[in-house]
Amino acid sequence: MAWRFALMIDPVASGDDRADYLDTFTELDPAAPALTVGELSTQRGDGIFESIGVVDGHPQEVSAHLERLAHSAQLCDLPEPNIAQWRAAVALAAERCGAGEAVIKLILSRGVEHGPAPTAWVTAAEASDFSRARTEGIRAVTLDRGYSLATPAHAPWLLLGAKTLSYAVNMAALREAKRRGADDAIFTTSDGFVLEAPTASLILRRGSTFITPAPNAGILHGTTQLSLFEHLVSRGFTVGYETIPAETLPAADAAWLVSSVRLAAPLVAIDDAPLAVDASFTASLNDYLLSPRD
Template sequence: MPVFMLDVLPSDSSAAVAGTVHRVETGTVTLDVRDLGPSRGDGVFETIGVVDGHPQALDAHLKRLANSAHLLDLPEPHEAQWRHAITVAAASLSTQRQGGLKIVLTRGVEGTGTPTGWIVASEAAGDFAEREAGIRVITLDRGYTSDVAARAPWLLAGAKTLSYAVNMAALREARRRGADDVVFVSSDGYVMEAPTSTVILRFGDCIVTPRTDIGILPGTSQLSVFAFAEARGLRTEEALVPVGDLTRADAAWLVSSVRLAAPITHVDGADVPVDLELTRAMNAALLAREN
């Protein structure tokens, strides 16, 4: 699992980015325990899929990284430096298997004012059987209403932060209930997102995803799915999605950067139709995307 540390540059720096990214040898100390990322979750991250050595949806991921940094009042990422670092990290992976990159930017060691940045590159552990077999999900209350982003911006809804303890607890709860994953719903009854995925539904010839202004992340793979759908002549829409629509839909998926599109087969034990042909076409398009 190659690790790369960055000498984080200010966004307006004109310094050459070559030489600011360093591969860390196994067993070498990489992180100060006083760093506010691991000690307080005070940082942001992205997970980028890598196929044939190519980091996918890079523009969308960098845009979301910058937005998350803005929401946390972190320094704006130096785009050219992160592009270079991501390219270097992706090149460290075998082209024989799908891989992923976790890119992280934290506030750094408390009191220094210097952010910390790193990338972990890894090969996929499995063969993503769920793309064909599908997944069983449960719905869990996220604990706030759909107006949280406007009403309480300090909760950082819509930022991809390192504070993922709640998301991981939700996945453990799903497994305790015999399911594979979770769909969070707002306390006023609307579909939000999964702990690590975006929700997508099909109603006839329309592909729908929840609106991001309800306090959820904009999905990078969701953007690619919408482009794919529109190319097939399907309509696309961002909407408020009542939780009951999960079982009324003609098909439903959880979509993420590495797993890609996994069809939902059950919601809280109720059957959901699976569109296997569209799922296969969707995943083929996601695997083939250049950006």
């Protein structure tokens, strides 16, 4: 990954437009040290983040990502992000991305223990090449997430609907998937219902209807999934949210894992059960996702 830009943000700021926030940003050498040893994002994973795809300098779905950042902050009892300030930081980072695909990350942590304020920063880097996953597809296995469908409602302190920096479980799931000969994982509840992938949302096709697991069990509502649903409706398809039993996954006519940077990756198999792949339809989805989207 080629780093292009890093920016520290003073989160205590106010103003009306981009110019009001320029003096609250400090540009850094992306290869240089920037955080103190007492930073809680690295000590405890105590913070939140968003990853925004960038295509030819255009940051995708910025408003949706900022809304989700604010939602995660609320769940984690972090200060409410100044949306105008973060939007200005995203615009500045996008200007450094240039042609091709890149990713901008927004990070807000609780800061230094006993410190006066949270720590906030933005990075921009060249995106990995996901062309093979988009065209040839990926294999996935289902993995038990370790809680029931009802758990998030009964235990909100688990922060299951927040996009936190605590991604150790997500990364462990990806390693386990690779140990099982797959490329990715699909989390399920302990009582047998489908959740999401460690870094992506799941979309299933049944005829002319597209569904995704209902976001009521600690599922992170995917910005790419929401955008694709709008696109599919505009093409005359039906979309919906359902509580999906894991045992029904192999019966889907097609399936995709979708995310902000990899975009739409068709699933060729789930737990070794093969799934059909419509290459031309998938290409049309990715053509849409690569188009400028606000």
